[in-house]
Amino acid sequence: MGIKMRAWEKNIRQVVPYTPGEQPKLSDVIKLNTNENPYPPAPAVEEAWKSMDISALRLYPDPKAEALVGAIASYYGLSEDQVFVGVGSDDVLGMAFLTFFHSDKPILFPDITYSFYDVWADLFRIPYETPELDQNFCIRARDYDKENGGVIFPNPNAPTGEAVELSFIEDVLLHNQDVVVIVDEAYVDFGTQSALPLIEKYENLLVVQTFSKSRSLAGLRIGYAMGNQRLIQALNHVKYAYNSYTMNMPSIMLGVKAIEDREYFEDITARIIATREYTKEEFRKLGFAFGDSRANFLFVTHPKYTAEEIFEYLKGEKIYVRHFNSKRIKNYLRVTIGTREQMEAVFAALRTWISSKEMRTD
Numbered sequence: 129m130g131i132k133m134r135a136w137e138k139n140i141r142q143v144v145p146y147t148p149g150e151q152p153k154l155s156d157v158i159k160l161n162t163n164e165n166p167y168p169p170a171p172a173v174e175e176a177w178k179s180m181d182i183s184a185l186r187l188y189p190d191p192k193a194e195a196l197v198g199a200i201a202s203y204y205g206l207s208e209d210q211v212f213v214g215v216g217s218d219d220v221l222g223m224a225f226l227t228f229f230h231s232d233k234p235i236l237f238p239d240i241t242y243s244f245y246d247v248w249a250d251l252f253r254i255p256y257e258t259p260e261l262d263q264n265f266c267i268r269a270r271d272y273d274k275e276n277g278g279v280i281f282p283n284p285n286a287p288t289g290e291a292v293e294l295s296f297i298e299d300v301l302l303h304n305q306d307v308v309v310i311v312d313e314a315y316v317d318f319g320t321q322s323a324l325p326l327i328e329k330y331e332n333l334l335v336v337q338t339f340s341k342s343r344s345l346a347g348l349r350i351g352y353a354m355g356n357q358r359l360i361q362a363l364n365h366v367k368y369a370y371n372s373y374t375m376n377m378p379s380i381m382l383g384v385k386a387i388e389d390r391e392y393f394e395d396i397t398a399r400i401i402a403t404r405e406y407t408k409e410e411f412r413k414l415g416f417a418f419g420d421s422r423a424n425f426l427f428v429t430h431p432k433y434t435a436e437e438i439f440e441y442l443k444g445e446k447i448y449v450r451h452f453n454s455k456r457i458k459n460y461l462r463v464t465i466g467t468r469e470q471m472e473a474v475f476a477a478l479r480t481w482i483s484s485k486e487m488r489t490d
């Protein structure tokens with residue numbers, strides 16, 4: 129028997145929400161399921177956190193978040209009117225969907241990609257099409273040549289980790305000069321070339337990045353977009369039409385400290401890249417298959433064992449990885465790169481499990 133719908137419920141906006149990765153309450157887990165950074169934030173962030181003037185919190189924060197916008201602009205050699213900041217890149221991307229994809233034509237993004245894109249499109253009633261990645265999970269530039277209301281893809285892509293070269297992005301831009309093209313660079317700092325240099329040449333290109341991954345600040349929620357002044361102004365208009373104080377005072381202050389420490393950032397990203405290459409070798413030894421990820425995660429599959437059984441086994445060992453229950457990728461696991469020690473623990477567990485399985489089938 130269905131529950132009767134109340135009259136007022138007919139006015140509720142129906143949405144299928146995004147499912148974020150699990151945040152386990154246990155403290156002794158190896159958490160490799162949401163692409164966080166295993167290292168702490170820059171030392172200057174900790175110092176500033178400890179000496180924060182709590183009494184200042186009675187005031188509203190700077191709605192323009194000028195200190196943070198200025199620090200990001202000077203880090204990248206941009207002017208302040210080329211930078212927009214938000215509450216994680218999710219907020220920036222959501223705002224960008226609302227701002228730039230206001231067309232009756234479908235926007236385009238890959239069939240396998242960040243699973244928030246279709247959620248925002250549905251929420252804002254934006255039509256969309258999802259061209260298929262090729263068999264190796266690579267984006268095909270020609271799929272983006274058709275008429276559309278905008279284009280978005282991550283580089284490197286998520287959850288595959290596959291990256292495209294700048295020439296590919298330029299090719300997509302050349303074929304899409306009448307719409308906004310967004311490159312979501314959440315994972316760019318782990319070895320992919322940023323499309324940022326192209327913003328001077330292509331006024332319809334928006335590059336979105338985040339402090340959540342390479343700057344170890346997922347908990348603070350800081351994301352940013354860089355592009356032509358007109359794009360940034362349009363984003364600000366929509367932001368001020370919705371919520372003028374998106375950035376809280378501690379995030380603005382600590383975000384400045386984080387971006388100022390280039391040396392620490394370079395050190396931890398280099399360490400993660402080195403551990404990623406070690407992780408590839410170990411997965412290969414155990415018979416896993418995967419593409420050439422340039423992100424802080426690998427997207428792996430095994431010819432003999434299902435992703436689901438490996439996922440469940442690892443969870444039992446308090447090792448959390450990510451499994452997506454969607455058609456083309458249900459036999460894959462996305463494994464975040466942790467510290468070298470964490471990855472060694474993963475492989476010790478996997479070796480034990482695989483040898484016990486093989487003994488049983490002998």
Ligand code: PMP
Nearest residue numbers: 216217218242282286314338340
């Ligand atoms: N883009 C991609 C491709 C992601 O995987 C994520 C992380 N879930 C984000 C954007 C959003 O990250 P954040 O809001 O923490 O900046």
